[in-house]
Amino acid sequence: MNEIIKKEEIASGIFRLEVKSPVIAEKRRPGQFVVLRISETGERIPLTIVDSDSRAGSISLIFQAVGKTTQALALLEEGDAILDLAGPLGKPTKLAHFGRVVAVGGGLGLAPLYPIAKALKEQGNSIVSIIGARTQELLVLVDEMRAISDELHIATDDGSLGHHGFVTEVLAELLKNNEKFDLAVAIGPAPMMKAASQITKPYDLRTIVSLNSIMVDGTGMCGGCRVEVAGETKFTCVDGPEFDGHQVNFDLLIQRLNLYRNQETEAKERHSEASCKISPESKK
């Protein structure tokens, strides 16, 4: 169960896994995620289902090895299994024919953006994509996004590829040039989603964001992932993860995301130390 069928490093420190899970592969809809745990002492982390293959009975997950759990996940090889995999979770994306959709994705936000944009394309929408990352080496899913986009813009913070700057600057530029959109989907780090929502607001352009709150169970029993949307408390895991960006209290989301900063660093450092101690021996 939950066997890793395929593992690929698709960008520097960013991995794509194909994981065997026939039930989740069949059930999942765009916009949904899984919660996984990789060892008996492990934590539960949420990851977007990027794609699924119902014939192979597998789902694709993309993650960046940034903290202890994702670093440990990156050490798993093809043939290894993920201990616990629960899903599909969250509400699926509301799919419809809107017309012209601008899909804005930053960094790992492309992982949730791609399945949504792909599904919207299949609904007959035309897709204008603006994708970006800090630098070219960290940009993922470019070919996949290109395949479903009618128009594709790239931006990198360091200018190594495409526009030199943020994806949100490209979005602002398009809107200023009187490009007309019927829907925006903006997914990335919380400050990027906040900026994108602020940019589209004056144009009255409905903007869907997908929030990356801290989660524990992912099934609505704890409220660790709660956010404020239009002044009301919502649980990201069951009421979302997609919300109207113009209604989300992003400052609160950012504050809550910082809650475990110190402990995350501690866990990562201890893990790195342990790996350093182990690896020279194990290579012999």
Place this chain on the structure above:
Amino acid sequence: MSKRKKIPQQPMPERPARERIKDFDEVPLGYTVEMARLEASRCLQCKEPKCREGCPVEIDIPAFIKEITEGDFAAAARILKEANCLPAICGRVCPQEDQCEAACILKNRGEPVAIGYLERFAADWEREKGNISVAKKALSKGKKVAVVGSGPAGLACAGDLAKMGYEVTIFEALHEPGGVLVYGIPEFRLPKAIVAAEVEYLKRLGVEIRPNWIIGKTATVDELLEEFDAVFLGTGAGLPHFLGIPGENLAGVYSANEYLTRSNLMKAYLFPKYDTPIVRSKRAAVIGGGNVALDAARTALRLGAKVTLVYRRSRKEMPAREEEIRHGEEEGIEFIFLAAPVEMLGDEKGQVRALRSVRMKLGEPDESGRRRPIPIPDSQFKIEADTVIVAIGSRPHPLVPQTTSGLKIGEEGTIVVDEKTGATSKEGVFAGGDIVTGAATVIEAMGAARRAAKAIDEYLSKK
């Protein structure tokens, strides 16, 4: 007889407060063989035992106590298991003072027989001997039953159905079976190894457990009915209530469900050996007066915080067990009674720093029979806290009710059932426990589940 009556109730040995607050190990140590036999000898062996009526699963209490008196502890455990497949758990967490022990005839003249302590003793004795007897099973009936949720209700229902000869599969959303027994009740009150051993016992009865199955997402109840002959829903009341006051979403404000899930299920108290973090606060405030509030407060204390518990009524009205309140007091939790929070105050970083509360007085009894708290004007005061834990109750989990066709739902999101049988409005689907009653006790959930198991057997025998 007259000599027997003079024996006082044997106290439960406990670890001293100063020592126990440094770790998460169990507080009561359990009876020794001598204590158990002495306590058991106090039982009058009533011909018409009232205690049995007080037990929601009708354990043959005089019979198992008699075996303890005579020193046949294995026989005592066997009798317990006939009625209750989780005796080590119930002996620890049941509110016996409101159930079996409240009905004990000795209570009229002093202290009742410590039935809970004796139940715990017999179950622990058997487990520690490592020679757990498996109840007799009926011949296979060749029919399959799905149980949704592996909390006390699901485990009890599955155990009974397996004994009746059904093929039982439990579907559990989390990675570990046990429901509130693993995520809610802390180690110092219910060691997780005991829950695991009792779950293991069910597996030996032939029950299959599938973790990480979220019914309503991974599969629906309607889909389960294509594969199974009947379904039992024991999904509990796991949806936390919040107060709805300003500042409640500040960083550092937890639902008790989240705080306890992190600590108990994810073992965050052992961070960084375990990966899940939990905030190590200096001053924690817990809001509420039930067992969950006490569990959260005593957990925060063990994580190094100075803890204040804020309750809107007085000590007398607290729904928590007397024993747990006493444990909390001994361990140094500060109780502020007759106070209700009105706002949580944070700093510039969005971190909670204090709780603004208002003093209350008690008015006339409300529909629950408890005197209604009324705010006293101009009585606001501040409690400093860098962690606030909201433990004011929980609601039935909505996922199964929302995703199942033809299921009649009650006002509070509960599933409506026939009280005697647990049958829902949907054919072949039964329900019991907190999803039917709203948040109640472990043993009540088990009692309802056992009635449902009987009804499922009758339903499938006719089918």
